[in-house]
């Protein structure tokens with residue numbers, strides 16, 4: 441106490457020769473609270489009210505730590521200020537501008553508050569069947585917390601607020617960080633772009649999601665009839681359109697699902713990315729009616745029948761009996777005409793499944 445008094449007296453005496461009264465400097469903050477967007481630059485400015493004698497130094501600190509480094513830019517002794525580059529949420533705090541002249545010192549505190557534009561990530565079962573219930577969810581990150589959520593729907597070039605008064609179509613639930621819009625009994629008229637706007641005091645963010653009617657996959661096959669040869673490989677082709685996205689795919693043989701996992705050598709794995717079924721080393725008992733089925737969240741769609749007939753090469757044809765060869769070929773070439781001659785029955789081990797198949801055709 442005494443020491444500062446002495447210093448004070450000493451300082452006064454040093455400046456007593458000037459006409460102006462000397463005193464400790466007086467400064468004020470242009471803004472005592474500065475709100476700055478995360479990622480932008482923040483500026484804190486201080487105005488000198490009086491500084492006689494003039495300031496000798498300006499020192500900026502935060503929580504007692506003097507600030508230095510390339511992120512900070514100082515003003516000068518005439519116009520003290522602090523600039524912070526590329527601010528982050530952790531720059532929040534109380535910044536002190538400390539100034540002194542030869543008489544004494546003073547300071548002013550500025551509170552920096554950082555904020556971010558709300559971001560909203562939308563998700564939900566936005567492709568759904570007629571009559572289903574759709575939940576659209578927003579996942580919000582924001583600083584500070586969101587104060588207000590509004591749901592709207594694009595209509596022509598504008599957006600229209602969703603009317604929750606009639607609870608038979610739209611409902612809202614969830615939390616301020618995780619708002620949920622429910623559309624009940626989805627109809628064609630409900631298709632469109634839905635928006636969730638989240639706002640706080642500084643900014644608003646909007647997320648959107650398109651709602652559409654989904655249908656079961658439309659599965660088609662390129663060929664109805666395949667003819668394979670014992671010992672060869674064959675590829676049964678399948679293609680599909682699916683909205684929403686296909687989730688699984690399987691093949692039926694004679695109405696029974698083929699378990700691909702149990703027959704890895706026989707079938708090349710077929711899935712939503714590779715719908716074709718490759719049958720390796722065909723045998724007579726691969727004869728049958730195949731169907732390709734694809735499922736999405738709406739349901740399962742299947743192709744029409746794909747018929748696979750197998751002929752034997754070599755083994756039967758080695759038999760030089762001309763009639764036998766003829767029968768074999770005739771059955772192969774005229775697949776749907778089963779000839780029940782005794783010779784054909786005799787060689788039935790070569791195409792034993794064909795006649796049964798033909799009954800279904």
Ligand SMILES: *[C@@H]1O[C@H](CO)[C@@H](O)[C@H](O)[C@H]1NC(C)=O
Nearest residue numbers: 469470471483484485486487
């Ligand atoms: C700070 O306030 C002073 C006095 O009102 C004004 O002259 C100056 O332009 C302001 N500076 C900034 C950066 O706003």
Ligand SMILES: *[C@@H]1O[C@H](CO)[C@@H](O)[C@H](O)[C@H]1NC(C)=O
Nearest residue numbers: 478479480525526527528529
């Ligand atoms: C700003 O800061 C962020 C996070 O600290 C960093 O990822 C980004 O690259 C910086 N941007 C610039 C322009 O320095």
Ligand SMILES: *[C@@H]1O[C@H](CO)[C@@H](O)[C@H](O)[C@H]1NC(C)=O
Nearest residue numbers: 587588589590591601637639
């Ligand atoms: C939320 O936003 C809507 C639409 O902008 C506005 O009508 C409503 O008053 C706001 N509610 C609050 C609590 O700010």
Ligand SMILES: *[C@@H]1O[C@H](CO)[C@@H](O)[C@H](O)[C@H]1NC(C)=O
Nearest residue numbers: 593594595596597598599600
């Ligand atoms: C929608 O906006 C586009 C371009 O902004 C304009 O050409 C069009 O006429 C608008 N349609 C309606 C219905 O307002």
Ligand SMILES: *[C@@H]1O[C@H](CO)[C@@H](O)[C@H](O)[C@H]1NC(C)=O
Nearest residue numbers: 604605606607608609610625
């Ligand atoms: C709510 O809307 C549905 C169809 O949009 C209508 O049939 C029903 O009468 C409405 N209910 C009320 C209470 O307005």
Ligand SMILES: *[C@@H]1O[C@H](CO)[C@@H](O)[C@H](O)[C@H]1NC(C)=O
Nearest residue numbers: 662663666675676677678716
């Ligand atoms: C089946 O698909 C494969 C590969 O896409 C193609 O090479 C082949 O010609 C197709 N077969 C038929 C019968 O369409």
Ligand SMILES: *[C@@H]1O[C@H](CO)[C@@H](O)[C@H](O)[C@H]1NC(C)=O
Nearest residue numbers: 708709710711712713714715
């Ligand atoms: C789909 O089948 C193909 C062809 O067999 C295979 O390469 C691919 O790994 C399979 N994908 C999945 C997800 O099983």
Ligand SMILES: *[C@@H]1O[C@H](CO)[C@@H](O)[C@H](O)[C@H]1NC(C)=O
Nearest residue numbers: 706721722723724725726727
């Ligand atoms: C099909 O025939 C092959 C060869 O004759 C045989 O190894 C296999 O076990 C048969 N598969 C079935 C399901 O009968």
Ligand SMILES: *[C@@H]1O[C@H](CO)[C@@H](O)[C@H](O)[C@H]1NC(C)=O
Nearest residue numbers: 694725727728729793796797
């Ligand atoms: C599949 O069906 C066809 C025609 O009905 C028949 O010839 C064949 O033996 C059947 N295959 C199997 C493995 O059941």
